[in-house]
Amino acid sequence: MSTSKVRTSLASNPVISEKTQARLLATKEEVVLRALASNPSLAVVGQHELRANGSIEARVLLSQNPSVASSVREKLFQSLTKDDLSTLESRPSSARRTYERR
DSSP states (O other): OOHHHHHHHHHHOTTOOHHHHHHHHHTOOHHHHHHHHHOTTOOHHHHHHHHHHSOHHHHHHHHHOTTSOHHHHHHHHHHOOHHHHHHHHTSOSHHHHHHHTO
């Protein structure tokens, strides 16, 4: 199993520690960040980090995470502009398909 797959699997695990989440965020690996964005146990500090610095896809996935803090969700919706969503819709990516399921 590749290192990236291990990190992605770890990022999806809801019982990882906040320290491990921070280390995974620091990798800046897109697939890992997307997995963290969907993790229901992502710490609020990690939520803020993804909201501020994540890709459009990661931010959309974060906005769909039912465990996201209300303050983070509010800022997310303010930050996702129509241009961001148009860009996302033009990409043939898994995040686009995820967004369309909403």
